[in-house]
Amino acid sequence: MAERLTPNPYSPYADADPATRHLLPSLLGARPKPGGLCPAACGGLAVVPEGTLGDITDLINEGRTAELPPGFCLTCLAVATGREPEPPGTPGVCRECGERSSHGDLCALCRQDLHDAWWPTREQEADRG
Ligand SMILES: [Zn+2]
Numbered sequence: 295m296a297e298r299l300t301p302n303p304y305s306p307y308a309d310a311d312p313a314t315r316h317l318l319p320s321l322l323g324a325r326p327k328p329g330g331l332c333p334a335a336c337g338g339l340a341v342v343p344e345g346t347l348g349d350i351t352d353l354i355n356e357g358r359t360a361e362l363p364p365g366f367c368l369t370c371l372a373v374a375t376g377r378e379p380e381p382p383g384t385p386g387v388c389r390e391c392g393e394r395s396s397h398g399d400l401c402a403l404c405r406q407d408l409h410d411a412w413w414p415t416r417e418q419e420a421d422r423g
């Protein structure tokens with residue numbers, strides 16, 4: 295029995311489901327930088343983990359999705375296997391820049407900026423807690 299996948303690392307600015315592991319498509323063949331906040335296949339934003347989903351990607355590419363370990367985002371899986379994506383996120387207006395947002399009260403770009411500022415401080419917060 296395969297082990298349950300570890301979810302993507304936590305960020306208060308990620309809006310993808312925090313309980314599952316998301317597929318982060320590589321952009322132009324380049325793997326997203328670990329620790330960055332990137333759009334997942336399901337349309338939410340998720341933190342890029344260390345390490346790759348190499349085996350998972352192979353299973354999906356080979357159509358062996360029944361063998362996927364538990365904990366994988368089903369919406370990401372649906373998109374990766376060719377189903378139409380859900381309309382992404384929650385429509386709203388960004389409270390930082392005032393632009394239309396599909397990620398609730400913060401748009402994707404502002405979430406990425408705030409995440410980048412927060413990410414280096416996250417361990418200090420953990421120490422305090
Ligand atoms: Zn997902």
Ligand SMILES: [Zn+2]
Pocket residue numbers: 388389390391392393400401402403404405
């Ligand atoms: Zn914004």
